[in-house]
Amino acid sequence: MADTLTDAAPGYPMPRAAGCPFAPPPAVEELRDAAPLGKVRIWDGSTPWLITRHADQRALLTDPRVSNDDLRPGFPHVSAHRAGIARTTPRMITNTDAPEHTRLRRMVTGPFLIKRVEAMRPAVRQIVDRLIDDLLAGPRPVDLLTALALPVPSLVICELLGVPYEDHAFFHHNSSRALDRSLPPEEAGAAGRALGGYLAKLLDQKLTDPADDVLSELGERVTTGEMTHDEAVHMGVAMLIAGHETTATMIGLGTLALLRNPEQLAVLRGTEDPKAIAGAVEELLRYLTIVDSGIRRVALEDIAIGGLTIRAGDGLLFDLAAANRDPRAFEGDAAGLDLGRPARHHQAFGYGPHQCLGQSLARLELQVVYGTLYRRIPGLRLAVPFEEIEFVPDGTTYGVRALPVTW
Ligand code: HEM
Structure with missing residues (x-):
């Protein structure tokens, strides 16, 4: 059975439909819709399993026989480029399994607890309001990505980590290079190392002069021997990289999706109910599922699922967008955008032990932006025809290259 599946494996990733x-x-x-699992052929000719259904993803992403160690043979890398980067990437929260992963993750769960993130709401509101003030006072049309979508998460993650925002051009440049799949691995690796060097210096400062921020907390753990200096630096790099591009993409693509669905935009513009706004954020996360290359794992042992057997060493690809539109998991028209739909069980943040560490922070930022922007600028519209908007199809996240808007 597995051989037939392998021979017939279609190429992956697959193209989106035009328009x-x-x-x-x-x-x-x-x-x-055809079968619980199947095999696909990726760039190196290997044929990992593609997991598309919501329930199967949950079962496998919480299965201890499934590993996130990207140095294991069979791990299905996104590209030759990513495989090269994996070889030089230190072991950190994103590429380890329990018990190592559990230990590292425990070091940073505190700052991301809902209660502590919620305490940042007034500061996030201030940041968003100030950026919208600047937007309204500035020229139009304007690129919403550079004027709002990128600065919001950058400012917020800087505040949380204790990184000076004046340096944002440096770390934004290097974190997008670290994620850029078109760069040779050495250059992407060099960008990651530049960020590491920067954070190592900052961590040293926090060790002698601690402040009320996450880097200082990590410094304290280094002092008590709970983690090494290198581990603290890599954790900072992971948060800095993961913390802004994703949320920025959601602000840009989410705004575009709302402008294309004016009746849904009107729902959001017409409410100040925090629950309704939070629900709208979940539905946009589900509908857009920006981590579109999915998440990847490798099987450590044979696993029986859906009448088939995944063999030890087989690669696993989790297509999060497919699961987020699985009609078995979402009632009604799962292909449509419906801000009133209960969507909180979506998998846009992944699932299981590696589920997004920053999800409460991302939710807060998106709630504040979506709950403010369209109310404060009710006439917001695209400044170019929709057909001219350029999408970034092969990044770590799927979004728009720029979003020229006016009002
Ligand atoms: C809308 C915004 C975001 C989306 C869609 C998103 C998505 C994801 C996804 C799908 C994963 C799972 C990866 C896997 O299982 O292999 C993940 C992990 C992670 N995310 Fe996010 N993320 C977002 C924002 C953030 C923010 C703001 C931070 C801030 C620190 C962050 C930090 C992380 C970290 C550190 C991990 C690795 C967790 C682990 O491996 O244990 N993310 N994210």
Whole structure:
């Protein structure tokens, strides 16, 4: 059975349909609807399993026989480029399994607890309001990505970590290079190391002169021997990289999706109810599922699922967008955007032990932006025809290259 599946494995990733930039590739949805799992062929000719259904993803992402160690043979890398980067990346929160992963993750759960993140709401509101004031006072049209979508998460993650925002041009440049799949691995690796060097210096400062921020907390753990200096630096790098591009992409793509669905935008513009705004954020996260290359793992042992057997050493690809539109998990028209839909069980943040560490922070930022921007600028509209908007199809996240808007 497995051989037939291997011989017939279609290429992956698959293209999106022309004119449907928000929908997952139709072929991925067909695979999801046809069978619980199947195999696909990736760039190096290998044929990992593609997991598309919501329930199967949950089962496998919480299965201890499934590993996130990207140095294991069979791990299905996104590209030759990412495989090269993996070889030089230190072991950190994103590429370890329990018990190592549990230990590292425990070092940073405190700052991301809902209660502590919630305490940042007034500061995030101030940041968003100030940026919108500047937007309203400045020239138009304006690129919403550079004027709002990127600065919001950058300012917030700087505040949380204790990184001076004046340096944002440096770390933004290097974190986007570290994620850039078109760069040779050495250059992407060099960008990651530049960030590491920067954070190592900052950590040393916090060790002698601690402040009320996450880097200082990590410094304290280094002093007590709970983690090494290198581990603290790598944790800072992971948060800095993961903390801004993702949220920025959601602000840009989310705004575009709302402008294309004016009746849904009107719902959001017409409410100040925090629950309704929080619900809208969940639905936009589900509908857009920006981590579109999915998440990847490798099986440590044989696993029986859906009448098939995943063999030890087989790669696993989790197509999060397919699961987020799985009609078995979402009632009604799962392909449509419906801000009133209960969508909190989506998998845009992944699932299981590696589920997004920063999700409460991302939710807060998106709630404040979506709950403020369209109310304060009710006439917000695209400054160019929709057809001219350029999408970034092969990044770590799927979004727009720029979003020229006016009002
Ligand atoms: C809308 C915004 C965001 C989205 C869609 C998103 C998505 C994800 C996804 C899908 C994963 C799971 C990766 C896996 O299982 O392999 C993840 C992990 C992670 N995210 Fe996010 N993320 C967002 C914002 C943030 C923010 C603001 C931070 C801030 C620190 C952050 C930090 C992390 C970290 C450190 C991990 C690794 C966790 C681990 O491996 O244990 N993310 N994110």
